[in-house]
Amino acid sequence: MRGVLARxxxxxxxxxTVAEAWSFIQRNVAVDLVFLELKLEGENGIGLLQRLRADCFLKVIxxxxxxxxxxxxxxRQxxxxxxxxxxxxPYRDDYILAEVGKALANPWRNQHFEEEKSFCAMTGLTPDGLRAALKEVHASLQNIGPELLEHIKGENAPGAIGTIENTTTKGEAAGAWGIVELLNEVKGLVEQGLWPAAGGALSQLGFAERLIFAHLNPAVVxxxxxxxxxxxxxxxxxARAVWFNAEAEQRVPVVAWPQLQQQxxxxxxxxxxxxxxxxxxxxxxxxxxxxxPLMDIAEKDPGLSAQLIVAANQVRKGENEPDHEPVENPRICVGLLGEIRLAAMASSLVRVDxxxxDMPPCSWTSFWMFQVGVARMAxxxxxxxxxxxLESRAYAAGLLHDIGKLLLLRLHPYGFQAIVDFARRRSVPIAAAxxxxxxxxxxEMGAYFAEKREFPASYGVVMRFxxxxxxxxxxxxxxxxxxLARDLCRQNRVGWSGDPNVGGVKPIAETAGWQVLSGRVFPSFNLQKFETEAHAECRQLKRELHGQVHLPQL
Incomplete structure (x- = not known):
């Protein structure tokens, strides 16, 4: 049935059950057609049909x-x-769809209201005026419930009748005859002094409200x-609107640093x-x-390498080795953890989609290329x-240096997108966004996470500085x-760094990294040769990353 209707x-x-069906229809005035199975759980479907036909509104569903x-x-019954x-x-698909077509040709809800065009012509109302009148009836129904209940509890017939007649007049002016019929029914019970029955009929006011709302808003599901x-x-x-509307609504920063720390x-x-x-x-x-194979996968992914390093060092810490050196190499971490621990860890990884x-020019592939590029060039x-x-540590530090973006992507994926969009529109560095x-x-997020998870301290220092x-x-x-590796990869456009495209090639001597490294090399060091070969290496790396998904074994 679901497949037939979905087409x-x-x-x-x-x-x-009958009880579930009645409750469902009461909640959902927009139900257009009921398909009723006679054999329900412990009940006969005819019971539901009888109840529907006894209801002042649902008698026509x-x-x-x-x-x-x-x-x-x-x-016959x-x-x-x-x-x-x-x-x-067994029924045929075309029979089912034909029955749906009949029900939709003239929805049962319309039978409780005057047809708009003819009623407007008769009363002189405009369509907007009629909608306003119906909204007034809707508002009146929302308000009279408590007042009527007090009148009925106090058996105050004049007060109850006056309240009912006021809303009835509005209903008649709006052509809401189904609501008028209900109100007249309640009024009749009050006039006869049937107070318990009148109180019970008040439960229908909520359905009447929903009926008018559905009539005014047929597209609402x-x-x-x-x-x-x-x-x-x-x-x-x-969730997306929270971030993408923040700039226009002046709600920045969207998340405070203490809240991010908790997250x-x-x-x-x-x-x-x-x-x-x-x-x-x-x-x-x-x-x-x-x-x-696990080592190969691990050492080429920043998030996985980070998690393996955390897990391996927790194992070492649990073994109570005094003053043990932290494990820094993802390949060694794989060997230390072993098959059983790796299988358990693999099934419980924190994942991001x-x-x-995918926010051009950013994508997972371009982000990954930059991280691996920085690792290789470091x-x-x-x-x-x-x-x-430092070679092994430089590779791992380069791979992990920007895991803060993965953390943000997990915690606030639309925040990540809004930041990338803002940086692109304003042509500002991603850090400014x-x-x-x-x-x-x-x-800062990455450095905080690294410190809390007891990464090797040097990796947290790299993230921060x-x-x-x-x-x-x-x-x-x-x-x-x-x-320096970041500057080389940015200048040669290896993947996506988050910063605006660098115009031209900045001399290595002018980079912040070289200002530190220059004091650690011999005076005879040939910087020009290094610069030429480093850019050549970077361009070759770029071709390699674009040419194949997986890097050769490193």
Whole structure:
């Protein structure tokens, strides 16, 4: 049934009992047609039909009975109560759609109101004037309930009748004859002194309100008919508006730094893009004969590398090794954790949807290219300058230096998008846009997260000072190497860094990173040769990253 109706862009909701059906219809005045199965859970569907036909409003709602067997007495009883049709299973799609078409040709709700065009011609109202009159009736129904209830409790007939007649007059002026009929019914009960019955009839006022609302707003979909997908889409639209409207509504920063800190503390791990997490989980839970494939995946992804480093160091800490050196290399982390721990970790990774990064020129692929590019060039710089003991750390630090953006993407995906959009429109660095919306930068978020999760301290230093290496009082060479690598990748447009396109090539000697590194090389160091070869290496790396999804083993 659902599939048949979906082809005609109709909506279907199902219930199992007469009580559920009655409650559902009472809540959802916009129901156009009831398909009634006679054999319900412990009940007969005829009971619901009788109840509908006894209601002053629902007596005209169309009902189609469908059942597996057509008992003559039941068919006769149903026909006497008034049904649109009686179908015996198995039914045909075209029969179902034909019944829907009949119900929609003249919706039952319209029978409680005058037809707009003829009523306006007769009364001299404009369509807008008629809508205003109906809205006045709707407002009056919302207000008279408590007042009427007090009159009925006090058995104050004149007061109750006066209140009813006032709203009845408005209903007549608006052609809302179904509401007028209900009010006259309540008035009759009051005049006869049937106070309990009059009090019971007041429950219909709420339905009358919903009836007018549905009549005035036929395009509104009742909540019970909204699909989970539609709810998710509406929630996404609301969340997006919070960020994208913040600038115009002067609600910046949208999130305060203390609140962000609490949210970061609540994360169960470093976020990993869903496609990478899925690949890692497949490899980790497939009883691998070798851990090498897992090492390859790990050392090429910032989020996954971060989580492995955290997990491996927690294991080392739990082993109570005194003064153990922190594990800094993602490949070593894979070996230390082992197959069982890796499989457990893979199934519980904190994931982010890469589609939220699709904000041209930003995308997950371009972001990933920049992170890997910085990692590779940081290692290249250390190797060229003969800081051999830093090569492995420089690669990992370069890979992890911008995990703050992954953290933001997990916590506030539309915040990430709004920041990228703002930076692009205003042609400002991404850090400036982050300050505008967050009051802090994602670099600060990354450094805070690294400190709280007990990353190797040098990686947190790199995150915090990569843009201002001269301010780093510790691990200055490591910070400067990653900073220089960032400048090289930005100038050669390796992936997406978040900053406006750099015009021309800035001499290495003028970069903040080289200002720190220059004091660590021999006076005879050939800077011009290094500069030429570094840019050549960077361009080759760019071609490599664009030419294949996976890097060769490093």
């Amino acid at each position: 005609g862009s109709h909506r279907l909701a199902t219930v199992s 169309p009902v189609v009975i469908y059942t597996a067997a057509g008992d003559r007495d039941v068919v 149903a026909m006497q109560l008034g049904v649109q049709n009686f179908l015996v299973k 009742p909540e019970d008919f909204v699909s989970p997908e539609e709810r998710a889409k509406a929630e996404e639209a609301r 970061l503390d609540g994360l169960k791990g470093c976020p990993v893009v869903d496609s990478v997490a899925a690949a890692f989980q497949m490899a980790a839970t497939g009883h691998p004969s070798s851990l090498a 890469e589609r939220y990064m 290692r290249y710089t250390c190797r060229y300058l003969e800081f051999h003991s 982050e300050k505008f919306f967050l009051g802090c930068t994602t670099a 990569v843009e201002t290496p001269e301010a780093a009082t510790e691990d200055a060479v490591l910070v400067a190497s990653v900073s």
